[in-house]
Amino acid sequence: MPDVTFEQLMEQYFFNHSIRPATEWSYQKVVRTFKKYTQELPADVSNELVLEWRIFVLKELKLEACTWNNKVTHMRALFNFGMKKGLLPHKENPFNKAVVRVGKKKKKTLSKAQVKTVYRLMEQHQELERRFPQSYSISSRANACYPAWFWLAVLDTLSCTGMRQNQLLHVRLRDVNLEERWIDVISEGSKNHREFRVPITSALHPRLAEILERSLAAGAELDEQLFNVNRFDLKRIAQSAPGEHDSNMGIYPIRAFFRRVSRECRFVVSPHRFRHTVATNLMKFPDRNIQAVKRLLGHSSLRSTLEYIDEDIDSLRELLEQELMR
Structure with a gap:
């Protein structure tokens, strides 16, 4: 052929x-x-x-x-x-030996100040939505940060669990247990096809409870996607065909949200930067946390987890000053 x-x-x-x-x-x-x-x-x-x-x-x-x-x-x-399959006449793959060497780069993370800036921005959006609900719900111009309470729940989940974007999209209502405080990360959303469980922290619990309550009130079934902005965007619901707003949320609303947040914050914000941040902060004490981080991130091997060990500049400065004082 x-x-x-x-x-x-x-x-x-x-x-x-x-x-x-x-x-x-x-x-x-x-x-x-x-x-x-x-x-x-x-x-x-x-x-x-x-x-x-x-x-x-x-x-x-x-x-x-x-x-x-x-x-x-x-x-x-x-x-x-x-x-x-005999579909191509090549004797050798033309893409063989085409890769280039990748230098090891520092993981891209968010500082504490940057995380605070992101949350401060979203809290401002939430306050504006509370004060001017009509302008947000029926405006002709789409707002990727609407509704703010929903995207705050997404941010909390990413910053408290280190989930990947695809794992977040595969969380169903039934995968969240608020009483025992865990979330099942199913194999369909995992890069290595592994299923594992992550804890729900005290900081994450309130917004997870809110999105569960609102989802059930909107008629969501337990086997349906939990993080689905289509259920709550009134403009989307008004403009969609009957039943269309019940479809699963894909990657595009998440990408639009993080593009908007990045633009308004004037630095790059992404789901993976939250994941890197969680892992890097925990791995400042690898002797104590390495197995926990491996389990939290769902890694198959310790090699992937060890990549998050970074030089803590504050600890390095303190150690250097101690040596120089001698």
């Missing part, structure tokens, strides 16, 4: 592999970026073209090496599948 398109190749790949919708989306995104660079069909893709694309991605677009390697991983898997 020399004329096979990328769409046909992906369709066959998805049919033959049991992968999640989020993973399918990531493959489609990578392919879209490649097709923007070249109009060549898969059969005509050469290693030289791949290396030219690499220069474009790294030098022209100035994307990170890890971003490029992620693209290579996806494309290499598609081409390996196509070659194995």
Whole structure:
């Protein structure tokens, strides 16, 4: 099949592999970026073209090496599948040996001051919503931070559990036990397909209780998604077809929310930065917390957890001053 398109190749790949919708989306995104660079069909893709694309991605677009390697991983898997199934004429995968070395970088975290700024911003949104409810609920212009109480519950969950974005989206009402104070993180949302349980802290409990109560009042079933802004956005409900607002929330509302917060705070805020922050703070005392952090983050191996050990500059300064005093 020399004329096979990328769409046909992906369709066959998805049919033959049991992968999640989020993973399918990531493959489609990578392919879209490649097709923007070249109009060549898969059969005509050469290693030289791949290396030219690499220069474009790294030098022209100035994307990170890890971003490029992620693209290579996806494309290499598609081409390996196509070659194995006889859909592509290649003798060798053109994406082989195309990865670049990634330097070890410090995990991107949020400082205490930045976290306070984020919460202060959202509390301001909440107060404005309380004072001017009509302008927020029926305004013709969408507000990604509306309703503020919902997004505060999202922030609390991320900052108190270190969940990934996809894990948050897969939490169902039945996965939250307020009495015994735990949340089940199900395998469908986990990167390594593992199911585990995270604790509900005293700081997280009130907003989880609120979102559970409001979800049940809105008619949500126990097997339905807990963090679903579609249930509470009055403008979305008014403009949607019957039953449409009951559909699951995807990644786009979360991305829109964090883009808006980042813009208003003037620094980058993301779900993964909250995850890095939780882990890095706990790993300031690795001898005491390493197993706990491994369990909290759902890591399969200690190697992933150990990456969060960072030089605590305050402790380092104190140690240095003690040595110099001698």
